Structures are given as structure tokens and as C-alpha cells.
Amino acid sequence: MHISTDRSEAPTAIRTNLCAIFVSLELSRSSWLITSLSPGNGEKLSKHAVRGGDVTGLLARLSWLREKALSRTERHFPIIVIQEAGLDGFWLHRVLQAEGIESHVVDPASIATSRRRRRAKTDRIDGEAVVRTLLAYKRGEPRVCAMVKAPSRKEEDRRRITRERKVLTGERVSHVNRIKGLLFAQGIFGYEPLRRDRRARLEERRTGDGRALPAHLKAQICRELDRLELILEQVKTVETERAALLAEAEDAATPTSAAMLLDVKGIGPEFAAMLWSEGLFRHFDNRRQVAAYAGLAQTPWQSGSVDREQGVSKSGNPRLRTTMVQLAWLWLRHQPQSALALWFRGRVEQNGGRMRKTMIVALARKLLVALWKYVTAGIVIEGVVMKAS
Structure with a gap:
């Protein structure tokens, strides 16, 4: 192997003019x-x-x-x-x-x-x-x-409302499932812990072999109901704070992202607050930055003759990404004649009805970019239905 001898034998350090x-x-x-x-x-x-x-x-x-x-x-x-x-x-x-x-x-x-x-x-x-x-x-x-x-201190504090509600709803699901699991082990079906008469209905329940609920099991379920009722009360408090925040945004002299999103059919207070606090309050230079921030940008793998897609990057805001996928499914129900919904159905039919989950992620990316254009430049999505005044 031929090695060039043009360079000096002594190692040469890279010098930079450090001004800081x-x-x-x-x-x-x-x-x-x-x-x-x-x-x-x-x-x-x-x-x-x-x-x-x-x-x-x-x-x-x-x-x-x-x-x-x-x-x-x-x-x-x-x-x-x-x-x-x-x-x-x-x-x-x-x-x-x-x-x-x-x-x-x-x-x-x-x-x-x-x-x-x-x-x-x-x-x-x-x-x-x-x-x-x-x-x-x-x-x-x-x-x-x-x-x-x-983010600024105000922006960072504002998004705590939606994040806390998501945590509380997750705890609510855990308590409901735990109560149902305890009753299921005794042959009791159809009990709904979220009903207002949950305690009265618990007294009426009998096990699968006709016995009353064991004392310790009943006491455990009552304690679970105590925690569940506390979480339900906290969810109401958080939702009240969220409603006040959205009302303040609607009353502002300059329409905010949340107020504009609430005008679109299919987007309720939870989705509007989540999109506003987690992503659309920021400045983006182009649509690629919007998709990348949500982790919905494509990730190609190209090397020589190999050329394939690895799916979305998932390197952005996970809360915003999850919200957009959920909103994409609801968009098909509430905005069936919009250009994005027609594009989705056309692509699914082209693939013989397959790849619905893959295409819903693509729809979530397109929908996020379209909503960003709507709240920043006022470009209404083609074929979208707005809420009645």
C-alpha cells in the first residue's frame, strides 16, 4: 500500500480562532x-x-x-x-x-x-x-x-393543564379496571364504577355462586371507589381550568391558535388545548419542521441499491404525535368530504383496503401541516366544515 509522504511526520493540531x-x-x-x-x-x-x-x-x-x-x-x-x-x-x-x-x-x-x-x-x-x-x-x-x-415560563406552565388531565385519565382507567377485575374474579359482570349510583349498585351485587361480597373484598373495593371519586373530582377541576384558558383565548383581540381550532368541526376543547399547548404555539419555518417536531417525519434508508422507508422518526413530541393520530381517525368521521379524508380513502382503496394504520399516520402528518397553515396563515383546509356560529 502506497502511503503519501507529503505531510509532516509531526501531528498538526487544528487551530481555531476562539473568541469565546x-x-x-x-x-x-x-x-x-x-x-x-x-x-x-x-x-x-x-x-x-x-x-x-x-x-x-x-x-x-x-x-x-x-x-x-x-x-x-x-x-x-x-x-x-x-x-x-x-x-x-x-x-x-x-x-x-x-x-x-x-x-x-x-x-x-x-x-x-x-x-x-x-x-x-x-x-x-x-x-x-x-x-x-x-x-x-x-x-x-x-x-x-x-x-x-x-418555551417561555408562561408557555411551559400553560401546557401543564393538558398533561395533568392525561395523567389523571390514565389513573382513572387503572382504578376502573382494578375494580372490574376484583369483581370478575368473583363471577360478577356488568358493574360500571363510573356510574353515579356505583355504591348502591355495589351493595346489590352477588357473587357467581349467590353469596354476598366478602367483607374484606368489599372494603377494598370501597377504598378503590374513594380514590376513583377523588380522581374524578380532580379531572373536573382541571377541565374547569382548561375551559377558562380557552375562553380567555377566544376573548383575545387577536385570535389565537386554540380559538381558531375550536371553529373546526371535530375538534373539541381537549384536542384544541393539546394542539395549542404542545405544538402550534411555536414558530416553524416550513412544513418539514412541523412534522419533525411531532415525530411524524419520514425516515428513509438509502444505501446503494437499498431504498426503503423505516416509518416515522418518533423523535419529536410524543404527546402531540399521539393526539394527531387520534384526531386523524376522528377527522374521517367528522370531515368525510374534506380533501384529506378523500385522499385517505383513495389511497386505502388503491392498496386493496390494506395499510389503513400506515395511511392514518400519513394522514396525521398531513393534517398537522394543514392545521399549522390554518392557524398561522388562515388557509382553510379544502372541503372542511366549520362549526355553526
Whole structure:
């Protein structure tokens, strides 16, 4: 094998004109690892740890890095900080911005990693990788990573209503199924815990062999009903808050996304609030960004003669994606003459009635893009039926 000898024997380091102090934060409950690359320090990455949650210690360390760079170069440099999106949310990102520090939050899944089967992974290695990613991002390299756009405090607080309701409805289903399962084991069928007369009907029930409910079983079911009734009351409270939020949106001088969505037949308060709080409050440059944010973008696999689709990416907002698939099924019922519903039926008939589940995901993607155009540009979906005034 011929090896070129044009290059120097000594390794040549890649030099970049660093005009800032680049810092990555690896956050955990016990400690925060600070990895930094400063001007005047060569290519050496310095690492320092502070106690988890110690904002004062973090700011002191960043100030020390700025003073150290000043003593080496006699120049003042700004600090650019990056952290991975995770359980810590965006509170630290907002603290850094309030201190006048440029801060970024990156999607950890978008950072390139080694494809070895057994790759080394430590906080130190991850910190260095995130610093290199930040350097490439600031150099303007395309698609080097995906930065997360942090919502405002108001936007973040507003979406808690729909998220809490989803959690409560899941708990409601769990309690209902548990009660039915306990009664089913005794040969009792047809009992509905969500009826208002649930306790009176429980007294009337007899086991499959004609006996009254055992004392301990009845006490257990009564405690389950207590928890179920508490959840039902909390669901009503959350729905009241949601109704007040939507009423405020409808009364606004400028129509909001939620108010416009409520005008479309088939979209009720839950879907309107979910779409508004989870996705359509954001700014998107094009339809591809809209689909990618919901995880409904296509994922091709092309290499040589191989060319196939892997399905949707599922890398976006899971709540928005689930809502859109549910809304797509309801769209076929409430908007049967719309252009999107006709497109869906045509494609299914073309495939001999098969691939309905695959095509419903495609319809969810098209519907989300169409609703985004409707709330941002006022483009009404072709053939859609609006609610009566």
C-alpha cells in the first residue's frame, strides 16, 4: 500500500480562532461537571465539578474562567454554555440567560457518537463531546446537532393543564379496571364504577355462586371507589381550568391558535388545548419542521441499491404525535368530504383496503401541516366544515 509522504511526520493540531469560552454542563443530582475550552489554554479541556444544584458555585466557576482567560490573553471573552435537555428542564438555562450568559440546550439524541458495539461512556467523555458539538455549531456547520427551543415560563406552565388531565385519565382507567377485575374474579359482570349510583349498585351485587361480597373484598373495593371519586373530582377541576384558558383565548383581540381550532368541526376543547399547548404555539419555518417536531417525519434508508422507508422518526413530541393520530381517525368521521379524508380513502382503496394504520399516520402528518397553515396563515383546509356560529 502506497502511503503519501507529503505531510509532516509531526501531528498538526487544528487551530481555531476562539473568541469565546465554551462550556458544557453535565448535570446530575449529586454533582455538575463543568467542561470548558478557553482561549490561551491551548487545546486542553479543563474539568471541574460543583455540587448538584449549586448555582452560586457554578457562576463562581464561570467567573473564574473569564478572569483566567483575561490574565492569559489580556482580552475579555464571552462565555457560551451548553447543556443537554433532560430532567432538569429549563430553569438553569433561564438563570444563565438572566446573568447575561449565552446558553443553549441541545437534544442529546442529535449528538454524533461512536458506532462501536461497546463504546466508552462517562460524564467526562460526554462533556468533551458536547463541547466539540458546541464548537461546530458556532462555526456554522450544518446539521451538527439539534438545539432545543426553550418555551417561555408562561408557555411551559400553560401546557401543564393538558398533561395533568392525561395523567389523571390514565389513573382513572387503572382504578376502573382494578375494580372490574376484583369483581370478575368473583363471577360478577356488568358493574360500571363510573356510574353515579356505583355504591348502591355495589351493595346489590352477588357473587357467581349467590353469596354476598366478602367483607374484606368489599372494603377494598370501597377504598378503590374513594380514590376513583377523588380522581374524578380532580379531572373536573382541571377541565374547569382548561375551559377558562380557552375562553380567555377566544376573548383575545387577536385570535389565537386554540380559538381558531375550536371553529373546526371535530375538534373539541381537549384536542384544541393539546394542539395549542404542545405544538402550534411555536414558530416553524416550513412544513418539514412541523412534522419533525411531532415525530411524524419520514425516515428513509438509502444505501446503494437499498431504498426503503423505516416509518416515522418518533423523535419529536410524543404527546402531540399521539393526539394527531387520534384526531386523524376522528377527522374521517367528522370531515368525510374534506380533501384529506378523500385522499385517505383513495389511497386505502388503491392498496386493496390494506395499510389503513400506515395511511392514518400519513394522514396525521398531513393534517398537522394543514392545521399549522390554518392557524398561522388562515388557509382553510379544502372541503372542511366549520362549526355553526
